[in-house]
Amino acid sequence: MRSRSRNSLLLALSAAACATALTVPAHAASTPHPGGLDWRPCTAENSAPGTECATLPVPLDYRKPGGPTVDIAVSRLRSDRPKARRGTLLLIAGGPGGSGVGDVAQQGEKVRKATKGVYDVVGIDPRGVGGSTGADCGVSADDRQLVDFRAWPRPDGDISEGVARARRVAEACARNGGDVLRSLTTRNEARDIDSFRKALGEDKLSAVGVSYGTYVGAVYAQMFPERTDRWVLDSSADPDPTRVARGWLANMSQAAEDAFPDFARWAADPARGEERLAERAEDVRPMFLALAAELDRKPRTFKDTGHRLTGNVLRQSLQMSLYDRERYPTVARLMRAARSGGDGPLTVADPYPEPLSQRDAAVFAGVVCNDVAWPRDVSSYERAVAADRARYPLTAGMPASITPCAFWKDRPAEKPTRITSQGPSNILMVQNLRDPSTPHRGALKMREALGDRARLLSVDAGGHGVWLDTGNACSDRAVSRFLVTGQRPAGDTLCKAEAPESPEAPAQRSK
Structure with a gap:
């Protein structure tokens, strides 16, 4: 999926959001999880026809659910086959700093077509991003x-x-960032996603996380394993909790x-x-x-x-x-x-x-x-x-x-999440062999951490991002089939270059 989520595992470089980019201040609210969302047509240019946008208040600090809230921008493209609909598919953007709302605007129709209309396709702007309460x-x-x-x-x-610049940036953030900046964590993004799930009235979510979004997806699957349906991690990094982003860099x-x-x-x-x-x-x-x-x-x-x-x-x-x-x-x-x-x-x-x-x-x-x-x-x-x-x-x-x-x-206010093999076996990883941002060896670490929860589909290709992106028919077909039917490869597999008809025999995992 060509979108801002592919720009970098660690830095989003362009803006794409359905909702307004105005900063919305934190405010008090009587209930952190409203019973519904006030969906309205998205106004962003190039949004897929029928895409809807809304705002979801969530706790600034989940330890204080009755305290101040921040606004989270969300979007939805409903299934065009209501009788075939089986659930909701979340697009988890990369970055940090990518816009899930922007991904739905730009890629929602393509995703809906690839999954045969069996999902409502939804996105979320993480706190600080796009139409959500901003960070500065x-x-x-x-x-x-x-x-x-x-x-x-x-x-x-x-x-x-x-060194001098890093010190200046850190000091500026300490002076000006406030509580919103201090609330920016992967674990809070996972909690915000779960708040969105509740507001949608869904028991479970399916998801496709790309780049940094794979780490968000893995953390969500660790924190809320019973709330995951069909989970795709596209272009994963090493989830070592002692290093996280430092290791990714x-x-x-x-x-x-x-x-x-x-x-x-x-x-x-x-x-x-x-x-x-x-x-x-x-x-x-x-x-x-x-x-x-x-x-x-x-x-x-x-x-x-x-x-x-x-x-x-x-x-x-x-x-x-x-x-x-x-x-x-x-x-x-x-x-x-x-x-x-x-x-x-x-x-x-x-x-x-x-x-x-x-x-x-x-x-x-x-x-x-x-x-961390x-x-x-x-x-x-x-x-x-x-x-x-x-x-x-x-x-x-x-x-x-x-x-x-x-x-x-x-x-850090919390310990980083350790990704483990405890949870349902419902994850499909997909990874290019020559990824310039999240190398294949890092994805093998994610695969090892997930154990039998996951299968890894490697692709003989370069570039960052796989599904609906490299033009490899084998990997596109395997991911789409999993999302539509739930069928995964029996074991770790390899898609050859030049879009072969089917995955090859299990690939050897390198150390």
């Missing part, structure tokens, strides 16, 4: 530029600028290495025409590394924004482009422009013309820093970055670098 840390625009917010090290590996180094050969083969294909970068795929990697190093020494300037094209901007563009083959031309054009002679401004478009929104920055920082405690010793990040740069030059140490969590004022 008051971070400066300079500190919200993506290539800075993600703490790419300097060309020599120094992270002192990233660290795994992106290997993930980029896994995915790069797909880009290299594409960039050497004669069919690329003017976008072709080399005659042989094996020449693309040294070309990229040399170009990034040259831009470290001598950045170029974008004519449209005046921003600099540095080595780290090029690396960032590559890392994000690996998510989807449709993005390959963006980094190819950037490389060709940067390799052109002269010192004049570049006419190619700046891939990151605007800073992250305040909401994206706040939700990212809030969720990943509230979920991060190391506070700066020297530990310096050592990790040095080792990561040497082993994975494509990402130059960024995945191991420091975040605002190192300076977060509040310790």
Whole structure:
């Protein structure tokens, strides 16, 4: 499903919501779970016809169910086959910061068709996101530029600028974030989903979680196992409760290495025409590394924004482009422009013309820093970055670098959730072998944690996101069949490239 949920496991980069994006303040309410929802037509542009939106008040703090509430934006696309309807299918967005309401607006009709109308398709904007009560840390625009917010090290590996920025962001969140920011956790998103289930009048939900949404889905299935029906986790990460997002970031180094050969083969294909970068795929990697190093020494300037094209901007563009083959031309054009002679401004478009929104920055920082405690010793990040740069030059140490969590004022209010094998066997995992964000080895950790509750369908493909996304007929058919009929593969299976007719024999799990 092509949507904002695929942009990053750890950072949503665009806005797409059916409901208003205005911040709604917390307010008192006599009942946290209304008996119904006031559904009205969604007004967002490009919403699927018939999509409805509503607002659900939920407790700001579930330990105080009669206290202040926050508003959660929700949406629904009803089944177009009422007699065939069997339940409700929730689209759990990625991020943190993705909009489930936006996913229904953009993808609801496609999902409804793939599942033969047996579900109402619904979405939720997590607290802080889209039409829900907003989050805002008051971070400066300079500190919200993506290539800075993600703490790419300097060309020599120094992270002192990233350390200072991480401290500023953490201090801004402590000053300005308030109770809403402190409430941003994966466990609270799971509770909000269950409040939505109650408001819908459903005994159980089915769901498709993508990217970070797989962790939300796994946490919900751990907290409310009896409320899960048919559960799909698409592009999962390692759920190790001691590391959570820190581990997800660290795994992106290997993930980029896994995915790069797909880009290299594409960039050497004669069919690329003017976008072709080399005659042989094996020449693309040294070309990229040399170009990034040259831009470290001598950045170029974008004519449209005046921003600099540095080595780290090029690396960032590559890392994000690996998510989807449709993005390959963006980094190819950037490389060709940067390799052109002269010192004049570049006419190619700046891939990151605007800073992250305040909401994206706040939700990212809030969720990943509230979920689990991060190391506070700066020297530990310096050592990790040095080792990561040497082993994975494509990402130059960024995945191991420091975040605002190192300076977060509040310790986590709850222990992170440990995903276990206790619960119904009703989960289908689906994962690309060469995922640039959530590597296959991380998904194997999720599979191991779930035990017999899950089956893993691996796909011989690159990119981030599988169902209705890669064009692989085998995986699309298997996921859709499970959602419609409940039938899963008998064991872990592999879908070959080129859309074979059926899954192959059980795949070997790597250690």
